[in-house]
Amino acid sequence: MIIRKKFRFEGAHIVRNCTSQRCRENIHGHSYEVEVFLKSDQLDNGFMVMDFVLLNNVAEFIHSFDHSYTLWDGEAGEVKDAIYRINTRVAEIPVSPSAEGYALLFFFVINLIISKAKLVNGEGNVKLHAVRVHETQSGYAEASAGDLNLVRFTLQDIKFNDGIKREWKDKMWWNQIEAF
Numbered sequence: 027m028i029i030r031k032k033f034r035f036e037g038a039h040i041v042r043n044c045t046s047q048r049c050r051e052n053i054h055g056h057s058y059e060v061e062v063f064l065k066s067d068q069l070d071n072g073f074m075v076m077d078f079v080l081l082n083n084v085a086e087f088i089h090s091f092d093h094s095y096t097l098w099d100g101e102a103g104e105v106k107d108a109i110y111r112i113n114t115r116v117a118e119i120p121v122s123p124s125a126e127g128y129a130l131l132f133f134f135v136i137n138l139i140i141s142k143a144k145l146v147n148g149e150g151n152v153k154l155h156a157v158r159v160h161e162t163q164s165g166y167a168e169a170s171a172g173d174l175n176l177v178r179f180t181l182q183d184i185k186f187n188d189g190i191k192r193e194w195k196d197k198m199w200w201n202q203i204e205a206f
């Protein structure tokens with residue numbers, strides 16, 4: 027069975043090297059919707075695939091991008107310096123922040139979070155099925171396990187600055203994920 031939880035964030039970016047001049051040359055924002063699909067071969071004691079309360083770290087991860095500037099680590103040094111100077115919240119990532127880039131990055135990280143989640147209520151073999159990132163009302167990108175061969179980065183290449191970290195409820199959660 028498949029279940030889906032939807033998250034939202036308001037994010038700013040530039041998508042370098044894309045076809046549209048507006049997107050590649052201007053800082054702009056989107057109201058993102060992120061759909062996280064989970065799959066299991068059985069149901070837990072409450073007849074659920076997995077209680078959504080177990081997705082705390084997934085929520086913290088996605089909300090780290092809310093009202094943040096998402097900075098591609100391939101940006102020019104002078105752009106990076108300016109972004110860090112004028113923003114309190116910056117997430118620096120190893121992929122360009124297109125919907126496809128987000129979907130791949132989010133699948134990679136959420137897959138790690140889910141695979142290490144402590145399941146205590148008779149859940150089955152719960153797996154991340156897909157992550158769908160809607161950048162606009164009409165378009166989305168979806169990543170699933172078959173796309174992990176596109177990953178050319180590690181968790182250590184994802185950097186949240188102090189402005190993001192100090193709003194985390196559990197300051198240690200990212201270190202625990204990294205320790206996996």
Ligand SMILES: [Zn+2]
Binds near residue numbers: 049
């Ligand atoms: Zn955009």
